[in-house]
Every structure is written in structure tokens, then in C-alpha cells.
Amino acid sequence: MTRRTRNRILLPVSAAILLVIIALVTALSGLVYTPLVAGALALLPLGLATAELRRLIADSSNILREMASIAEKNEEVINSFSHKIREPLNNxxxxxxxLRETTSTPKQQELIDTFIASTGSMVDVVNELTMETAGNITFERRGEIRFRLGPIICDTIELMKLNRNHDQSVVTYDDHGEGASEYKGDPIVIKQILIDLLSAxxxxxxxxxxxxxxxxxAGVRDDSEKVEFTLSSNNPVVFIGEKRQPYPLAGRLIRDCGGNWQxxxxxxxxxxxFYINLLKAEKLTPPAAASTLIRGMAAEKxxxxxxxxxxLLVEDNPINQRITQLMLEPLVxxxxxxxxxxxxxxxxxxxxxxxxxxxxxxxxxxGLVAAEKIRRLEMSTNVHVxxxxITANAMLGDKEQCLAVGMDDxxxxxxxxxVLIEKITALI
Incomplete structure (x- = not known):
């Protein structure tokens, strides 16, 4: 708020207060018309101050909408850049x-090692961009996603590792069984809160x-589960503090979720x-198999x-497709x-x-639509493939979108x- 705007609100309010005081004093003195006139005159500056406040609120709303639009456009640009650069980087x-597995001479090996090291540096730069974007607030309203608490926390820890400035730090998750609890909502908010606190x-x-x-x-509150998070360190670190400016993202998000912190x-x-309120996800009951033949197909494998x-490899880029074939065909x-x-x-x-x-x-x-349709086809069969x-989308929230439509990893x-072979092995 500028000084001019502040004066345009405070001066009429001050004048109105003065007139009200005059009205009270004259009324106590036994006068009749003077307090009525003073009281009526007090309405005029109060009206002016109210009009100025309304104008200020309208201007603030417009500014917030513009900020939201700019933030969304910036996120789209960064997301598009990340996708385009990760495709060739992957190759x-x-x-x-x-090539490392096929080289024969020391000179060839040296050249390949240099090539791999340079590529690794490019990967670090793109990962740092992803990490910086993850710490920024997004104004997009996301739909409700079914998620488990443990993987969300573990994914956040892995995301923190992308920042080379955090190499000397160790973040761990002490899971006592609550990580398997399923909730419904926006898990990205939890990641943004943790990333902001840990980064600070x-x-x-x-x-x-x-x-x-x-x-x-930590109990039920208004049909929601109160979930309490504790971040502890043997080091005297500051997560939010009293003097951090601007007001921390984590603090705003915690309060938006109906929570608070100490x-x-x-x-x-x-x-x-800190605690936030989360909706408990309802338990899903898989439908029965449609026929004897299908039940046979669904037998435990x-x-x-x-x-x-x-x-089945689903990939539209022929170069990416061929390179993945060269990698996996000898193995499957x-x-x-x-x-x-x-x-x-x-x-x-x-x-x-x-x-x-x-x-x-x-x-x-x-791929999101295709995965969702495949899962619908499987619902009456008890078969699960x-x-x-495998995507160049690596921004905050992309993984949750994939899991929400039924993908396994x-x-x-x-x-x-x-890493890919490890993930395949874990699922078969």
C-alpha cells in the first residue's frame, strides 16, 4: 500500500472519529442538534474511506490474478523446456x-568417459532447474489424487538430492508404519511444504x-485426519524463524491446509x-472376475x-524407441x-x-489416457499388467499424475x- 493510498483511507477515518467524539461530547453537554449534525457529517468521510478500501481490494484481486497467470505461464515454459531437453539428454x-560396454582401447575409453561426464553435468543443470521450480508456489487448483504418505515423503527426499548444494546434507524418513496410510487430496502441497522447510x-x-x-x-478433525509432521535435527538450523522474508511458502501452505506449526x-x-488436515481415502474393493476363463487368466502368477x-514399449519418438530397443532387446x-x-x-x-x-x-x-483405459479394461478381469x-516430464506433480491414473511406477x-532394470525387476 502506498503512502498516498494510506492517507486517502486514514484521513477520512480520522475525521469521522473526530466528528463522532464531537457528537458524543455535545450530547453529554445537553445539546440536541449539534451531535445530530456531527454524527451525520461523520458518515461522509466514512463513506469515502469505505469506497477507497473497496477500490484497493479490487486492485489487489486483479494483481493476484495477474500474478497467478504469470506464475502458470512461467511454469509452462519451464516444463516445456525441461521436456524438450530431457529427450535428447536421455539418448x-x-x-x-x-558405448562404454563396447570400447576396446584406452583412448576410446577416455573419450567415452569424458562424453559421459559432460552429459552428467548437463543432467545436473536440468535437475537443479527442476529443483528450483519445485520450491515455487503454483496457483493451479489440482484435482483430488489418491496417495500414500510414505512414497510422497521419500520422493521429496529424492528430489532434494537433485540439488548439488545439498550434497553434504542427509535427510531421512523414520517410518513407523504410517507411510502406508492412504489419503485423498493434493500431495504436491505436502512436497512443497517439505521442500521449502528443508531447503531453508x-x-x-x-x-x-x-x-x-x-x-x-493425531486424531480426527471435521471429517479430516489430522496428520502431524516432525522435522528434527541435531544441528541448530532454522526452518522458518521469525525474521524470514518474504513470509515463507511453507507457512502459507500449512495454514491453507487448516494447520499450524511450532x-x-x-x-x-x-x-x-506442523500438522495439516487430510482426507482419508476410502478402501477399494476389486470387482469379481467376469467368467471362469477370466478367473483362470487371473490366477496368481x-x-x-x-x-x-x-x-510393450509405447513411444512416439523413433530415435528414443530404437535406443530403448537396443538397450532392452538383449535382456528380454x-x-x-x-x-x-x-x-x-x-x-x-x-x-x-x-x-x-x-x-x-x-x-x-x-500415456495418461491410455493407462487409465487399460486399468478400466482390467477391472473385470483381476489381471494387472x-x-x-518413462517420460521427459520431470516437474513437481508429474509422478503423482502418472500414479493417479493407475501406473505402477x-x-x-x-x-x-x-535404475530402469531395477524398477522392472521389482514389478515382475
Missing amino acids: LVLLGNM AISGSSGRVSIKIQARE ESTTGSGSWFV SRKEMKDLNI KRLETARNGKEALDMFGTARYDLILMDVQMPVMN PIIA YISKPIEPE
Whole structure:
């Protein structure tokens, strides 16, 4: 608020107060007309101040809408840049790993190692951009997503590792079983709160910092579950503090979720306790199989080896498709490809697959829609084919979107072959 605007509100209010005082004093003195006139005159400056306040509120609303629009556009630009740069980066990483296995001379090995190191530096830069964006508030209203608390906290810890400035810090999650609890809402808010608190604590400290995260259900409040989070450290760190400006993102989000917090810092350690209200997710009951044939198909299957797998790769980029084929074909029984979600859906209806690798951004039908349709087809069969999202979408919230439509796991490009094989093995 400018000084001019402040004066345009305070001066009429002051005049009105003065006139009211005059009215009271003259009324106590036994006069009749003077207090009536003074009281009537007091309405005029009060009206002027009210009009100015309304104008100020309208201007503030317009400014907030403009800020929301700018924030959304910036997020779209960064998201688009991240997607476009991760596609070729993914190919460079995969090719570098394959070339390393085929080199024969020391000179070739040196050149390949240099190539891989340079590519790794590019990956670090893109990851840092993702990390910085994750700490910014977004004004987008997201739909309700079904999520488990434990994976959300673990994903946040992994996201913190993307920032090289946090290499000397250790963040752990002490899970006592509450991590398996399922809730319904916007898990991105929880990530943004934790990222803001952890980033502030680590950035404001020198040397190695260790922080432990704990969570517990602390009762029911207005049909919502009160969930309490505790961040503790043996180091005297500051998570929010009293002088941090502008007002911390974490504080605003906690209060928007109907919660509050307490912070304590001593010479031997620090504690930050906050609670938010979350909706408990209802338990899902899978439908019964539709026929004897389908029940036979849905019989419990034994775990398979990589070499026995039939995999469907859904990828619209022919270069990405070919490089993934070069990586996986020597390891599995059969690898078939689809160029979009519609082709994948058609192939799913005519063949049996042990696992699907699904890109997200594709023409005709994207991976999110395709995965959701596959899960609907499976509802009456009790058959469940694992789906792993392999995508260049790596911004905050992308993983939750994939899991919300029924995908089993998510890996962002650039892909580390060992990580992909580890995820496939965990699901089969």
C-alpha cells in the first residue's frame, strides 16, 4: 500500500472519529442538534474511506490474478523446456552407457568417459532447474489424487538430492508404519511444504546437516485426519524463524491446509512440528472376475526372469524407441512397440504382456489416457499388467499424475539403465 493510498483511507477515518467524539461530547453537554449534525457529517468521510478500501481490494484481486497467470505461464515454459531437453539428454546417457560396454582401447575409453561426464553435468543443470521450480508456489487448483504418505515423503527426499548444494546434507524418513496410510487430496502441497522447510534449513547452515522426518496421525478433525509432521535435527538450523522474508511458502501452505506449526531451536538441535488436515481415502474393493476363463487368466502368477518377459514399449519418438530397443532387446524375450496410446490399447487387447513401458506426451492418445483405459479394461478381469511411465516430464506433480491414473511406477528421462532394470525387476 502506498503512502498516498494510506492517507486517502486514514484521513477520512480520522475525521469521522473526530466528528463522532464531537457528537458524543455535545450530547453529554445537553445539546440536541449539534451531535445530530456531527454524527451525520461523520458518515461522509466514512463513506469515502469505505469506497477507497473497496477500490484497493479490487486492485489487489486483479494483481493476484495477474500474478497467478504469470506464475502458470512461467511454469509452462519451464516444463516445456525441461521436456524438450530431457529427450535428447536421455539418448546421450543411454548411448554413452552402451558405448562404454563396447570400447576396446584406452583412448576410446577416455573419450567415452569424458562424453559421459559432460552429459552428467548437463543432467545436473536440468535437475537443479527442476529443483528450483519445485520450491515455487503454483496457483493451479489440482484435482483430488489418491496417495500414500510414505512414497510422497521419500520422493521429496529424492528430489532434494537433485540439488548439488545439498550434497553434504542427509535427510531421512523414520517410518513407523504410517507411510502406508492412504489419503485423498493434493500431495504436491505436502512436497512443497517439505521442500521449502528443508531447503531453508540446509541453505541457512554451514557444513553437514542431518534432518529426520517423522509423521503420525493425531486424531480426527471435521471429517479430516489430522496428520502431524516432525522435522528434527541435531544441528541448530532454522526452518522458518521469525525474521524470514518474504513470509515463507511453507507457512502459507500449512495454514491453507487448516494447520499450524511450532519451531524450537537450541544449541544442541532444532525441531519443527506442523500438522495439516487430510482426507482419508476410502478402501477399494476389486470387482469379481467376469467368467471362469477370466478367473483362470487371473490366477496368481509366479515371478518371471528378465529373459522371459514380453514387454510393450509405447513411444512416439523413433530415435528414443530404437535406443530403448537396443538397450532392452538383449535382456528380454520379446519387445514390441507402439507409437501412441491408441496403438498400445489395440495391442493390449490382442496380446499378452508382462509389463508396459509408457511414454506420456504422445499424439492421438497420450500415456495418461491410455493407462487409465487399460486399468478400466482390467477391472473385470483381476489381471494387472504393471505400467512404468518413462517420460521427459520431470516437474513437481508429474509422478503423482502418472500414479493417479493407475501406473505402477515412474522414471524420468534421462534414464539410467540400471535404475530402469531395477524398477522392472521389482514389478515382475
